[in-house]
Amino acid sequence: MFIYLSKKIAMPNNTKIKAIAWNKQDGYIAVGGENGLLKVLKLDSSIDPEATSNRGLAASSNLSMNQTLEGHNDNIRVLVWNESHKKLTTSDENGVIIVWMLYKGTWHEEMINNRKKSTVVGMAWSGDGQKICIIYEDGAVIVGCVGGNRIWGKELKHVKLSGVQWSPDGKLLLFSLKNGEVHLYDNQGNFVMCINIVCDDTKLDTNPIVGLDWYNGVDGYTFAFCPNLAILFDDGKGQLMRNESDTDPVVINTRMKVVHCSWNHNGSLLAISGKQRLDEKEVNLVQFYSPFGEHLRTLKVPGVSISCCVWEGGSLRVALAVDSFVYFANIRPDYKWCYIKKTVVFASCKPPKPGICLSFWDTTNNQYHTRWVSVLLALAGHGEYCIVATRSETEGSLGKYNLQLFNTLGTAVDAKYLNIEPIAVAMNSYQVFAASKNNFLVWHYKTPKSITVGAVRCKMFHIDDNPSGAVEIIQELDSMNAVPVSTHDTIDPICCLTATDRCLIIGRESGLIHYYTLPHIVLTNRYKNAVRPHKMTVNCNSTRLAVIDVAGVMTVTDISEGVGRPKTAAQGNKLERKDVWAMCWASDNPQLLAVMEKTRMYIFKGIYPEEPVACSGYICNFNDLEIQAVLLDEVVASHDKPSNDHIIKLEVKSLRDTRQLLEKVGINEAFQFVEDNRHPRLWRLVAEAALKELDLTMAEVCFVRSNDYAKINFVKKLKEMKSEAIRRAKVAIYFKNFDEAEKIAMEADRSDMALNLRETLGDWFRVIQILKNGVPAPDHLLKTAYNCTADYFAHFNNW
Template identity: 55%
Template sequence: MFVYLSKKIAIPNNFRLNCIAWNQRQGFIAVGGEDGLLKVLRVESNTSGPSSDGKTRGLAAASNLSMNQTLEGHNGHVQVVTWNEEHQKLTSSDQHGVIIVWMLYKGSWYEEMINNRNKSVVKGMSWSSDGQKICIVYEDGAVIVGSVDGNRIWGKELKNTSLTGVQWSPDGKLLLFGLKTGEVHLYDNQGVFLMKPSSIFGNSGQTQTIVALHWYDGKNGYVALDCPTLAICYQSGRVQLMRNESDDNPVVVETGMTAVWCSWNNSGSLLAVTGLLPLLTNGEKKDTNFIQFYTPFGEHVRTLKVPGREVTCCAWEGGSLRVALSVDSHIYFANIRPDYKWTYFSNTVVFANERITKDGVCVIFWNTTNNSCCTKYVRSLISVASQGEHCVLATRNEANQGMEQFALIVCNTIATPIDTKYLDLEPLWITMTSNTVIAASKNNFILWNFRTPRNSALNAGRTRRDRIYHVDDTPTGVTEVIQDLDRDRTFETPVNTKATVDPICTICSTEKILLVGRESGMIQCYSLPQVTLTNRYSTNARPCKMAVNCNSTRASIIDTSGILTMLDFENQKGSGDNEDCSKFERKDVWAMCWAQDNPTLLAIMEKTRMYVLRGLDPEEPISCSGYICSFHDLEIRCVLLDDLMQHPDDTRPDHILDLEVKSLRDTRELLAKVGLKEANNFIQDNPHPRLWRLLAESALKQLDLETAENSMVRCTDYLGIQFIKRLQNVHNDQLKRAEVAAFLGNYDEAEKLYLNLDRRDLAISLRQKLGDYFRVVQLMKMGIGGSDKQMEHAFNKIGDFFAERQNWDGAREYYEKGRNLERLIQCHYKLEDYHELAATVDQLPDKSPILKTVARMLASVGMCPQAVNAYIKYGDVKQAVDTCVRLNHWDQAVDLAKTYKMVQIGDLLNKYAEHLLSNGKRLQAIELYKKANCHLEAAKLLFKLAEEKAKERSNPLRVKKIYVLAALLIEDHIKNTPALKGTRSNVVMGLTESNEDSKVIERAWRGAEAYHFLLLAHRQLYNGESDAATKTSLRLREYEDILDSEDIYCLLALSSCLNRAFATCSKAFIKLESLEKISESKKEDYEDLALSIFTKYSPKDSRNSRTECVNCETMVPDWCVACPNCSSRFPACVVSGKPLMDLTTAWICTVCRHYAATERDVVNINACPLCHSTITYI
């Protein structure tokens, strides 16, 4: 960080100033002094005037007083001023205790409220962070808390207490009071005492007056998770920094001054402490004003000497780039140039946002070419450096990422880590070469040869070891040679880690040398890549920054006082040709950058001016407050980091400034106003490739080919020389001008000249080289169009343009015009237009490789038939079958296997089914067999499932449905069996099946019939149709192999008892009592129940209806299921369950082949009662 005084404002009548406050939001400055002096000033930067060109932005902009108002109302010395930034109010108090609140109205400040206690002097006032409450403390111990509207909230008298200051906590819940004795007391916002925070003086009995309290409110974030925010400044010069009010381990700072004030900047990253320090001047001691800057952890950053007799206060500007100090009757402004953590490489600015987040520190990679940003979060960033195409971040390691405490991360321009090195050496300073990172702590430095993808491939077996050196050692390079030859790594030298008395304070490097600066002012020079100490140089001050020119012959050094000196490595004594660098000196320098292509050019920043040093002679300064990124081709690129840090999310191209050196500006002026000859003479006196290139371009525009060729030779532009030779063969001046315009990048002008010459072909060729195919198509349509092939090529290129930008609609349109089926397929797929994608199969020829791509795309979205069609057309039947299997289209897979005689599909099907069954996925196996048209296998699995459900006593309706589904699959099997192409009876009779399969087919509907009649009997029973229920129950006796016998005969006994068919009921009870599977107790229950029934009723059927058998004309009971005489079986009606003696009038289902008594029985139902198939006709 660098600080310098930039401006001074004198107060009229030499009134002494006592206090100062800077409104960080609106920029108003309030100063209070003797005899009631109270002024409000506003210093604004003139960045919008006609002379503002963007270079003079920030601190470099001219500033003027836009407000200078004297506020009248105080009679005594004004001692305290404070701002309420939330409500734009100013509060002031004087030695008589008069407090005035001022408000802004129409651009001027007016008195709003006044209060006079008339008892004591106000020693401190503080507004809460939300601006709603103010706390006022008096010297006699009185405390008043009021609201922003002037109402008193509460007051308190602290007995025997002399107060010196007050601060609100950031959340507004606590009040901290400073006492004249050096103690601090903590109260809540209602005035209740809480505690005495720990003091650095403890119980020593020393009386130390507190001169300032400042508690940072955290509104702009924190620089670290545990950084102190509360500063307590004592008159003795000690500053106590606390993390919170309960911090038992505060940071203590010894400033060595008689302190008068302290203040945090707006982000809590710097604490400014002002005071007086006695210095010996001309043999006598004299108090001198100083302002010192510290980090939140108490590290000293910078000290600035301030002129005048006595400094009384200081205040920060809102952006933390300026500090205002009240000294005697003057206001001094000091500019701050912070040491941001940033670097620049490959057109990319890398900078770290100081505010820490929950993810750590955000490092932003801003590509200035396309204005895009990439981010990377690290736990804690120590430093950053760059070289070539890479940068390195030195970070503190995560606690869970190994034993090493620190890490070096090499990244590219898009924040991607290329290589990482973990180490215990704290990398306080880092520098880079093209393949080496050099990191230094206070005692040691390490050379790490990082690996990039490019050099890893080229030098796979030639990597160097990482080497650590102590700053006090004298390496000769011999050890490194031995280690490079020692492939087995048996030769290791111990690392010296002793603390040195002269620590390292800065480093820099080139490909040839490494400079290490030490606090004593000594600079050690090492050669690279073999690290050998070649020289030591002594300077008069501690170096802060160092830089080496492009040929490693000269170094520039900035010390801690901002003084720039030079160090010449090749200066020989007695040589009068070289400039003497030993006496060169520039003051107030805070940044520098050597030219990358000229070892004598150096750009430096002095305050808000940039100087370019040619040798040791400075050119005319340029007003600028940017940080220098690079110096190349006589152009200096700067970045306005101050603006970037304030708004890191708002990266704009105008944050980058490109400044030209004087010779480049003069050359442009000579070429524009004088002529080529004079410019040529000037450039010969000030040679540089950029100037020769500028002259060559100007000569080409004037068609002075001789001068242009000479200039191209001077700047070693081989392509330019070849262009001039080609141009000499062109005899038309207009055509030459068109070629020159195209060569210089003026493509629109070149096209216009070509068209004026009626050379549309050359204009088209130019646009094709540029890749501007939109214009190519326009030019082709302007006259006689090009060939179809040329137009299709142009359309395809435009399609590529849209495809690269993910605009697939636009790409498809032009690919269709260009007849590019291959890319059109990609567009259909990206747009999810799969029907169009499938349609392209018909447009492609057989065996086309594109068919395979289309098939894969269709298969990826589950369009199996279309994918199979594409594979078949391509000729890959195996892949088609595999696709069917993968997408679970087994029927199609089986058909393909049969068509193309592939025998392995059956084995694959069975293996997959066994796999599903072993995993308990029976339903999936059934579905698999169904899709593969293996209906019989699916039916067998369903029969097993139904039997298991029946044993589990599941819902009978569900069991019936399972049996029906299995029977329907058997029917499908019968229909699809091609054997004999005969009748259904062939299959049913088992002529084409194994014995087991034929049984399954023959008994297909028995399970469904059993549960159908069981459900029907229950329904009839509950509906009171006892006769029908009895007949249906009698039918159930045929299904004892499927249904439980006990259930059958219990149902029969119940229904026949209700039907008063006691003979049938008696037979049912006899059957129940003879069952072996039931327990004895149940048998006794059944016997008791039968006894109770048949002691009351005789075992005779009350109804005895008879019907004639159609075969033998014998009269049989209407409940018989078979004729006793001729054994003819009577099928059951699926609607009523009664036996059907005459089938001539019966209705038959076309699916399950079961009967209903008459067609009238099915008139009012929509589906077959048994198989539930829809009845389509009667």
Template identity: 55%
Template sequence: MFIYLCKKISMPNNTRIYCLAWSSEQGWIGLGGDDGLLKVLKLESGKTKGITAPANLSMNQTLEGHTGKVQVITWNEQHQKFTTSDQNGLIIVWTMYKGNWYEEMINNRNKSVVKGMAWDSEGKRICIVYEDGAVIVGSVDGNRIWGKELKGLTLTGVQWSPDGRYLVFSLRNGEVHLYDNQGNFFMKLSIQCFPSLVITGIPVVSMAWYDGRNGYVENNCPCFAILYQTGQLQLMRNQNDEDPVILDTGISAVNCSWNHNGSVLAIVGSSVFPEDNKETNVVIFYSLYGEHIRTMKIPGRIITTVVWEGTSLRIALAVDSFIYFAIIRPDYKWAYFSKTLVFSHSSKSGTEITFWDTNNNEVHNKQVKFLYAINAYKEHCAIAFKTEDTNEQYMIHVCNSIGITVDSKSIDIEPLWVSINTTQVFCASKDHFMIWHFMTPKSHSTLGITGRHRRERLYHIDDTPSGVAEVIQDLDKTYQPNVNMQATSDPICCIAVSDKILVIGRESGSLQRYSLPQVALVQRFTLPVRPKTIAVNCDSTRIAVIDISGVLTSVDMESSVNNNKLERRDVWAIQWASDNPDLLAIMEKTRMYVIRGSEPEEPIQSSGYICSFKDLEIRTVLLDDIMANPDVLTIEDHILDLEVKSLRDTRQLLEKVGINEATAFIEQNPHPRLWHLLAEAAVKKLDIKTAETAFVHCSDYPGLQLIKRLNNITNDQIKKAQVAAYFGDFNEAEKLYLDADRRDLAVSLRERLGDWFRVIQLMKMGSGGSDSQLQYAWNSIGDFFSDRNNW
């Protein structure tokens, strides 16, 4: 996941903001602050295709009604209402009428301040908790359902359970109490995130319980977050979870919030970093299992809250008197191969994997319990997941373009990363990596695949394999090398593979290169920062690396030297060209750059994810739009084909300048695709010499055969007809033949195409053509109808 700040909105008179709420359905943003400040904002929904960029405000309405500091805002998505409360205990319910927001109901208890408000998942009931222990549950139409005084308790927040059966109250002393939806005490939740397991009066600053409205990443996964002021975090599967995920964020925390599908938790607070030597605001992202994803520093003095957009592609942060917006580029689990896009998304029943054939617009689906990774190469993709049986085995499936499993393997290590080449699947846990030679129907007929090649091989990341163990296994089939099963102090963090090499990145910044197919460690080199993504070029001579800060560097495999000229920041995706080892496409914020060697070309505006890079054309997919509605897939709306600048420039030179200038440009920027463009343009203008040179450069043998035929023809009209036929413009070729009074060549062309109806028409246009030719044409027409049972 990559994140960057994109927009800042300031409040009038430097009024400090205390709370934010972002409507996931309609996109309205409610904000409250000092002196009764209450606004409703909305960002423009219309956007350029393929661009996820900061948008301008389409609504900025100031609402009047509060006089004190507005501290709590909550949306009712189902009924398009929102509720606000200030430091004086005044509660106002607002509703939309003719495009503007108006007061609908007002309530003022005048005894205590409201510390939390929450609507249930259906939007029918709201629970309001006061600092002095008072709890009120009301209906959406304003009626009071029940109220209760919790004597001796100082409340700090409230959450509904996803099914609406329970209410959870957080207390200033750090305890969390569970009540049923009628206000009856049920139990105290087990808090285990403190080392002593004893809460020492540290208050709960935020609770977030994801309601499952957009499906779950996995059945029975953590979805309830409890965050303490000192940074302790507890992630629970439900209210009875006795084995929660616990971690210490290391910050002074103020707020947390789940994304739209409960897969990422954002936490905001402040911390002192050694390099800054002062307190700095931060937002930290964790997975639902507590794994750290990314940390970003936020400018300003005091940060108060974080909220997600409905699609989780943006977050809003309240800092002092400003709202900061940040764009998020998620790490989707997807791959592209054989013109098929395979991607995963959460559904009500679990994780669904979709295979979309972009050529025929056909879709095939399959479901798994918990998906770890997807990777593809040429004709197959590898899927790593956890099974649903009681043993919960780890599985690797190799699938074709319609989602049919052609080979599978049960493995013992957790496949956090997976990669695939022509014949092997590589998967890695934090401590080990494994190599498995998969079989396909095509490879079953291949001779020479021994049992040793078929057997999977497991290696520890700290070991130094030399390939000797494989030789011993060849001589002694019973030999099994010992594998170190200890945990490493420097875990694996990413892998990349080609047919020649395997590259593994470690958290310390170390990169290890192994030769293939004999697995031997041949090279180690170190980067200053932990790598996040590695990509190997098409001839395995260079790798590109993105580190956790989004900085791109390139390493030459032969010399182990970093290419200092190639260093780009804010990079979130990379793709080497599959036919040129020097061309690299990168995504930098909302721009795509193509880098030749170390020099970038003019950028292209895009936020698409790069599928393929071949023949100077880059295919991108708009995964953000697909994930928003994965059931509706169209090539026109979700696939973008972009051309490299050198290809665009060559087209313009050929169209507007001339052959000679285009030839000079291509000689400076050689590529088979450009030579082919030049050959096509030259041969159409009957510049035979230039065309022949260009066909030679792009190794086009049929093109050279065309040149040979043209050299034997003296009539320019017939030459043009031959060229038109070569490039598939058969109607133009026929017209040129007839204009040159060569009806026989027109007939011959249609015969080669099997267009026998047109052959008869041409023969009837005048004399010529033998009886046998005419008879053969009529017989072929008869065969045409016979093949279609049209008697």
């Protein structure tokens, strides 16, 4: 994932913000601050209907609501939304609780309560929005219904409460105490047990719990038995539990003073906000963790003191309360997806069905196929196939982990069981590469096209090994004396990999990058990156490597010596960009690279960028000077079948300029421009413009430059035709203007040509119409037309 600050909103009179709550269903943002400041904001995206790429996060966001709610006089402490019933509950330091409701587009006070004895330190609505639990600092607990009636109350003696959460099923209540304990009660107020705390080894009362969040599972889970209960202490330590009885929770240490934590909409990310002392000064940080405790990203936030971080409904933005400002940060998730032969393959959760749904969306025919897996670990694609790494809940004799090869229809073609946990996969036209943190595996897969080519071979290597290729060949010849591969833990684990038909490249956490030549796995080079690599990709001729590190910095390295070419040593040829979250090399030009920076797409030719285009899509394909991207945020979030509206097509500047020259200036000027910016697509564009004007000499020259032999022959045949009308008809057929071609042929008294055209297209209805108009034709043609028309109706059971 990649995250960056995108917007900043200031509160009036520099009033410090104490709490923020974001309504995940309707998008309202409640902001509470000092002296009773309470605002409700709403961000709406203004989309230009003519700009197809300016959608998603690339659309400009403006405040469509900025309402100040009056009723509190003291500092706001707690804000909670009841999304089911569209209510907002707020409380201040004086114990005043107000419930707000939306009426005719504005928020109004619905009810008010004032206990006056103590301060409200926590409020939580149950998952169904029917009950609210309110806790006070002195140990008082009140549970009420959505209508405002009190259900029960309880005084917890000799405790100071700090937070409350409902269990996902609404049957349990979880209370955090300022002394570091967590108590569990049922929904009637009866004590059940104390939660086992394993992350706090100090056992001191001075280490209070400051973060408590229990994801309710309403949007599904990305993994089976996924931790969903987060408990964070003031000193930065915390634990992530699968349920209230988890005896082996995931322990994390953020190494900062924590103030708040919150799960995203589907429990796949945990945001922890706080402060950390760096270079003799305190810095506001938001750290992002996976449910299994893996640190993913850290966001530095300007200002003196951060108070909380909350998520938008789709988890594409977070709102941060810092001093008297609300900062917004955009998030680009690392979706598990790939693009194979005009088919987008992506993973998503579709509750209430458990597991991960793999969707195969054919963007050409708009066909949609799905497959379900229990736990998805990694996904990659190449050509017509994709490789899916999964984990089964029961370990079989062949291994607990599985590699499955799927085609574009979602049909499994080949499979391989593993005993190592793959964290990253890649593939080329004949091999699959899977890597754990210590080992990597090379598997020669089978497809229906290659089913008879040799036996399936699988080799495994340790990342600390130095394979030369010769030993592996000897072991293949002497398979009886195979040497077992070590699986010991390395001090520098694998973090990512990529592959082409010529090379395999593996990145390690220290920044070291290994270059292996294929097909024999031979370690020929090592490159050093300053920071841990996150994503890697190689251009079409395996001469340049683009790497995005965990800080979002992209560097391009020359690896041409690996394919026998001299390495470019000029320092001026180095390309480095910041705030990059995706990239894609052109499949037909080793110099062209498309890069996504924040909400802009840059296209580089060598080290020189073109003017950026606003876009937040994920790049599928870069070919023929055209980029195809998919709005994956909308596709994954939507429960409906995706449509072509989610596909964005962008053209390289040279292609756009050539079109403009042809439209506004002329063919000769466009020819000169393409001469300076050579590419087969541009030559083809000029050739087709010349064809439309029947400038056959120019068309032939341009088709020759584009190396298109079939079209060269087509132009030669046009030159041999004496009738200009027939030439125009043939050109119309070339551009698929069939009605125009038929009209020209009929006007030139060439009805045979019109009939032959419709017959070739299989348009037998039109053949019958032409024959009925008295056009002479053989009898068998009319009989064939009627028979084919009858077959058409029979196919649809129209007897």
